[in-house]
Amino acid sequence: MSISYWQDHSKGQIIECDICVIGGGIAGLSAVYWLQKEDPSLKISLIEKGALGSGATGRNAGFITCGSVEHFNRLVCTHGKDKALEIWRFSELNLELLKQEIIEPLNLDLKNYSSTYPQGFVGTNPQGFVGTNPQGLCIGFEQKGSFSLASTEEEFNELKQSHDLMKTMGIKVDVLNENEIKTRLGAENFVGGIKYIDDASVHPIKLIEVIKSRVLKNPNIKVYEHHEVFNVDQLGENKVIHTQHKQFHSPFIVLATNAYSPLLDDYFKDKIYPTRGQILCTEAVPPFMEGPCYANFVLDYFRQLPTGEMIIGGFRQLQKDSEIGYADHTSDVIQNALEEFLDKHIPTVRGKKITHRWSGIMGFSADGQPMIGSLPKDPQVFFSGGFTAHGLGLAFHSGKCLTDLIFDRPIPEFISARRF
Numbered sequence: 001m002s003i004s005y006w007q008d009h010s011k012g013q014i015i016e017c018d019i020c021v022i023g024g025g026i027a028g029l030s031a032v033y034w035l036q037k038e039d040p041s042l043k044i045s046l047i048e049k050g051a052l053g054s055g056a057t058g059r060n061a062g063f064i065t066c067g068s069v070e071h072f073n074r075l076v077c078t079h080g081k082d083k084a085l086e087i088w089r090f091s092e093l094n095l096e097l098l099k100q101e102i103i104e105p106l107n108l109d110l111k112n113y114s115s116t117y118p119q120g121f122v123g124t125n126p127q128g129f130v131g132t133n134p135q136g137l138c139i140g141f142e143q144k145g146s147f148s149l150a151s152t153e154e155e156f157n158e159l160k161q162s163h164d165l166m167k168t169m170g171i172k173v174d175v176l177n178e179n180e181i182k183t184r185l186g187a188e189n190f191v192g193g194i195k196y197i198d199d200a201s202v203h204p205i206k207l208i209e210v211i212k213s214r215v216l217k218n219p220n221i222k223v224y225e226h227h228e229v230f231n232v233d234q235l236g237e238n239k240v241i242h243t244q245h246k247q248f249h250s251p252f253i254v255l256a257t258n259a260y261s262p263l264l265d266d267y268f269k270d271k272i273y274p275t276r277g278q279i280l281c282t283e284a285v286p287p288f289m290e291g292p293c294y295a296n297f298v299l300d301y302f303r304q305l306p307t308g309e310m311i312i313g314g315f316r317q318l319q320k321d322s323e324i325g326y327a328d329h330t331s332d333v334i335q336n337a338l339e340e341f342l343d344k345h346i347p348t349v350r351g352k353k354i355t356h357r358w359s360g361i362m363g364f365s366a367d368g369q370p371m372i373g374s375l376p377k378d379p380q381v382f383f384s385g386g387f388t389a390h391g392l393g394l395a396f397h398s399g400k401c402l403t404d405l406i407f408d409r410p411i412p413e414f415i416s417a418r419r420f
Helices: 025-038 071-079 081-114 153-168 178-185 204-215 258-264 332-345 391-406
Strands: 015-017 018-024 044-047 146-149 174-177 192-196 219-226 227-236 238-243 247-250 252-255 272-282 293-295 300-304 308-315 356-365 372-377 380-387
Touching: 018 025, 018 238, 018 247, 025 044, 025 380, 025 391, 044 247, 071 081, 071 153, 081 204, 081 391, 146 178, 153 174, 153 192, 153 308, 174 178, 178 192, 192 356, 204 219, 238 252, 247 356, 252 391, 258 272, 258 356, 258 380, 272 332, 300 332, 300 356, 308 332, 372 391
Parallel strands: 015 247, 018 044, 018 252, 044 219, 146 293, 252 380
Antiparallel strands: 146 192, 174 192, 227 238, 238 247, 272 308, 272 356, 293 300, 300 308, 372 380
16 A cells, blocks of 8 residues: 555654564564563564554464474475474474463463452463453463364374374374364364374463563553554665654664565565465354364364354365455355354354354465565565464564574574575
8 A cells, every 4th residue: 555645644753763663463562572672772663554463463263383384294294304393392482482471470460469459350270271460451371282183084194193203202292083082172073183282372462462561661662553654765774664644763674564574575575475364253152172173284273262152264275366365354165164164073063153254364485484584685674474374373482583683693594584
């Protein structure tokens, strides 16, 4: 989108900062978090075209899972055992960092609050569900593991191969048979599956609200919502980031724009491509499902929320061409497929009311792994993106690696944009 002379209200509204982060999802907020932790004196402006989390971060299913977009045996076939394990451990550390830096301090805050205001506090259960804090934030964090389920013997054989490989590498994983899937997940017509023991889930918007509240304790951090970037140019040593309301002058930029990165620079056009995902949500039912699940070679996914609703997403393989791009709407073909999946596999919600349908635009990288780097033609512009439907499972750790790169420290080769 461009901006006309008549719409430009930015003249005279100049914000000076040390780093300007563009993108207010989990990637952008994670970058801000680690940058200000590295150097609290940095003046950082985060700008977002809508509300924080209005992109893929606030439109996903809330899975914080390890690994990548494919079964582990395929990851090994593509990259070899050592690199596959490195990719897995990277995402494991992402979850551990989230727990150490965000979840556990929040639990402590809640505990301290409950001792002062015992009537106004909902605590934590043994699974790590985080209740209501003084601001009413409930991030719904649960670490119950996740499941990959197979409806065919072919996929189950791949899952068992993955299980055996992972066991030899010290990754916590179990095999489930058909009856265990019915008992623990309330799911039918699956021949078997595996459980990834340490995976988690969360309310993604509440998570980034907590990260936002954390970074805004630093007076040098400013967040500007509803500031869409229309142009970036150079003025001396500074970049000038133009929005309708303000101009931001900064020597460094971080692009945390994921799927929208190709709209800001042609460098990304053959490296990150926008892919639409679709989800629906049912009315709440009593708890019956142990944890979040993947099916159909990780293309489809579903979970029961702590509040009882069932959400399911996927089936973009049914309309491969139309699911590429920036069109933010649902389609009858995919929404019908989601409903049919529930009818076939999840009898507890069969016939239940559908309360929400939505879509979101994800950034898929050319090789399925995240990209962290700086623009070859402009080393003042850094970026983090290409999370390929696993933003919650990768972006917080990626923000730390981006900070390492900015401060001239090495980052893992498999996430470095220099691989392209």
